[in-house]
Amino acid sequence: MSPKSVPAAKSSSDEATASAAQPEAGLSCQKCAQPTTLKDSLPTGRNALRRNCLECVSTDKWLTRAIKKPAGDKPESEEQKERRTSAENVKATLVKMSPAEKAKWYTQKKEERRQQERGTKRTFSTGVGFVQEEEKTSWGEKEQDQFETCEMWCARQMSLKRYQSYEEAETAFKAECKKVGSRTMQKRGETLLCSFQGVLVASGKEHSLTSGVRQRADIVDEADLQDFKDEAASKKTKAQWRLESDKQAFLEGTLEAPASLLNVAQDIAKQRAIDAEVEQQWMETMEATATKKREEKKEPTVTIKSVGVESMGLEATIQRGVQSMNDGVARQKALAAQAAEETSHLGTELLRAEGSEFQARCEDLLPKVLADIEEKKAEWETSLKNGVAQKDAAFIHNQIAEVAKQLKDWMSQSQPLKDYKDEIKSWKGFLVKCKQQEKKKDKAATKANSSAMSSNKLASGSSWHNLTLCKQALDALQVTPALEKDYGVFWNLEKDLLDAKAEAEVGPVVFSEGQAQSLCDEMTNNEYYKFQKVWVSEQMKKVGSGAFLSAQVTKAAVSKKMTGLWSKLANAGALSHVKTSENLAKEMFVPQFFQQAKGCQVSLHTDFALPDCRLQLEGKSFLAGVPLDKVPGKDLHDKRGWLMNATWEQFSALKTWSVSMVPGKGVVIPGDHCFLCATLDDSHGGRVHMLMDGHAQRTLEVCHKQVQDNAALQGLKTGKLLEALQLQLKAPTDAENLALTEAAAQPPLKRLKSTPALGSAGSGSTA
Structure with missing residues (x-):
């Protein structure tokens, strides 16, 4: 039977103490010849009843460690050599001793060990008595708050002659309780009001002598911690009962002496009884096992056949x-x-x-x-x-x-x-x-893909790569290379796109190969880009033809460096916007790397309707788009339905701009534009979202339409961005209107450099 299944101890503590004081007959340590118990000893061989006590086992281990030489080729110091030589001499002397002398030597070592080591694991079954004398010199201050009943408060107010009658004071008490900032408390069915009683400053000396009993429990793992909490809660509950009983006796005048809150004597007796019963059961089991082995041990009979x-x-x-x-x-x-x-x-x-x-x-x-x-x-x-x-x-x-x-x-x-x-x-x-390594690679790819997809929760509802329009556009691009020719009018990045008036019609801004080539070279030579390119390619195999996959640069150092590179091409003011929400800024305005497989994809708008600045790093692609307001349909649902059924001829007749992208070339797509991206081979690039005051109004309107189209977006990033923009774009103050008026009066070049943005201002680029 295991110790956990031991029944409850006997009620008589005297019998339990007597049974625990005497070890089992004939069970003694083979080293020191002193009586021992099963739980305090270890077997010496096959016979489980021949045992060595734990103290003697520890002595043998100490002697073995002292004799052992340093492992490997480690040098041995003089101190280590002296200790090892001394231990070898002790062991040689011990071998020559008689059994009685050995027993005496081990007994002496046991006593020395007990004097040095008394830190055994304890539970609440042990008690510690203490007497403590203290001398103190102290100074301190305390703020005093008192919660008064209605009667106490009214009596104090009437004594100060603030109210003539109790009814007036009571009415004032109730009004005081309802005031903003007042502190009240409910006790015993009454409302108590807090009042400041001043500061108590105390100083002096104290000399005291205290005696008492403590119980402690050593905690080494979670199971011990839970047992300690349960038993401590039980002791606390019992102590509350006894204190309540003492309190009642004190009020009745019958209290002679306080009740004891710790039952150390009972706990010690109970533990001894349990240990004695466990020891007895173990002893019976060991004796039965030894008897069975002796009966079964017989010499086998060997029969030699022909x-x-x-x-x-x-x-x-x-x-x-x-x-x-x-x-x-x-x-x-x-x-x-x-x-x-x-x-x-x-x-x-x-x-x-x-x-x-x-x-x-x-x-x-x-x-x-x-x-x-x-x-x-x-x-x-x-x-x-x-x-x-x-x-x-x-x-x-x-x-x-x-x-x-x-x-x-x-x-x-x-x-x-x-x-x-x-x-x-x-x-x-x-x-x-x-x-x-494959798992690490897949895990990194999955994490990055998850990060990329989480940054565009609307990908499944606003972008498609298997529509009839996509297939026809790809066929037309393969048959008619003239479609790659750029046409359209492109404006300055800040002045005419990011900070343009909400009612103005805007188009994309194109950075020529000469403007962006240095940035392209720095990105493609970055090791982080090469790493992402590998696993992004693996993920693209799972997505399908024409799909667009983008992942944020999660490594802080690389992200900071990429932000600096984008600032060279655009400006610092175009790279951040929502100052009141740092989390949105970290999630939406972080540099990214993207890849699009061979094929075509149509998007109703950019991610979160933010201006999408793209730089072509490898491969070629063709972009064409139209303002979202010009797409047929009264709302996003209707516009989405039109795109689902549109042909390339219809979209081509509707589009207002197109751009052919080659390595080193960049483009900023307005956030409120529907656009198509087609590639004849795998296309790689980098991108970042930009936003300033003028375009923020366009983004807000599209986000509002998205939330109306899908209410679930209210609790996601789209809803958070919408809320942040609504706070940012509130009505300007008189001082802000004056600043904008003065800026408008400045010459165009100067105004371009000082145009205020929610992030910060900077110079733009002209296509």
Whole structure:
């Protein structure tokens, strides 16, 4: 029976104490010869009743550690050498001692250890008595607040002659309780009002003598912590009952002495009783086990049969041994075949070639293992023939046990088999490392994809890459290269796009290859871009043709550097907007890398209707768009339906701008434009969202339409952006109107550099 199933202790603490004080008869330490218990000792061998107490075991461990030399080639200091030499002398002396002298020596060490080490684990079953004397010199101040009843407050107010009657004071008390900032409390069915009673400043000296009893519990893990909390709560509840009883007795004048809140004596007696019962049960179990082993231990009777019978037994044993060896090799061959299958599915040719080298080495080692099996089989068959020839039945009988022993030794000691196993183990280890790297790669890709998709919650509802319009546009682009020709009018980035008036019609801003080439070179040479390009390509395989995938630059140092690069092309003011919400700024105005697979994608508007600044890094693409207001339909639902059914001819007739993107070229797409992006090959690039005062109104209007179209967006990033923009674009103050008027009166060039933005101002670029 385990200690957890021990029944409750007996009610008599005296009987429990007496039973625990006397150890089991005959159970004593083999080292110090002193009585011990099962829970305080360890067995010395197969006989569980021959035991060494824990103190003597600790002494032996200390002696062993002291004799041990430093591991490896570590130098041994003079202090370590002196300690080791002293310990060796002690051990040599101990070997020459008689049993009585050894017992005396171990007893002495036990007493020394008990004096040095008294930090055993304790629970609430132990108590600590203390007497403590203190002398103090103190100074302090305390603010005093008093919660008064209605009667106390009214009496104080009437004594100050602030009110003539109790009814007036009571009415004033109720009004005071309802005032803003007043502090009240409900106790015993009455409302109490807090009043400041001043500051108490106290100083002086104190000399005291305190005595008492404490209980402690050592906590080493979560289970101990939970047990401590449960038992402490139980003790606290009992103490509350006793204190309440003492309080009632004090009010009745019958309290003679306070009740004891800690029952240390009862706890100690209870624990001793439990320990004694557990010890008794363990002792009975050990004695029963020892008795059973003694009864079962009998010398086996060996019966030697005839030569023919014994030879048949040996022959069968040899066959089973050979079969066992072949089975062991077959298991290893199965592992090798499995490893070969996994090697064929590795991601790169280099890894597959390395795995093939492991396979070749395993195939070279296998014949050696089979030859070793045949050699061992021939050896056994030779011993069988010799026994039959000599007609020695006893020899053949003994060979049966010898074959079993040799089989066991061969399984663990055969060098060819060990080499074969080790090579397969190395092969499997190589494959495990490959899988781990693949998992890390997939995990990083999944995380980045999740981050990218989370930044555009509307991707599934505002962008499509498998529409009829997309297919026709791609076919037209392949047949008519003239479609790649740029046309349209492009304006200054800040003045005519990001900070244009809400009623003005705007188009995209194009950065020429000469303006953006240096930025393109710095981005493509960045190691972070190369890393993202690999796993983004892997993710694109899962999404499909024409899909657009964008991921934020999550590494802080790289993100900061990329922001600086974008500032060179655009300006610092265009890169941030929502000052009142840092989280939105971190999530929406962070540089990103994107990729679009071969195909075409149509978007109803940009992500969150923010101006989308894109820089082509690799590949070519074709962009064409139209303001969202010009797309047929009264709301987003109708406009989305028109795009679903539109043809390329209809969209081509409707579009107001188009741009052919090549490496080094950049474009800023207005947030309230519907646009199409087509690629004839995989396209890579970088992008960042921009926003300033003028365009913020356009973004707000589109976000408002999105929330009207899908109410679920109110609690997502779109709703948060809408709320932030509404706060930012509230009616300006007189001072702000004056500043805008003065800015408008400045010359165009000067006004361009000082145009106020929600982020900060800077110079723009002209297409």
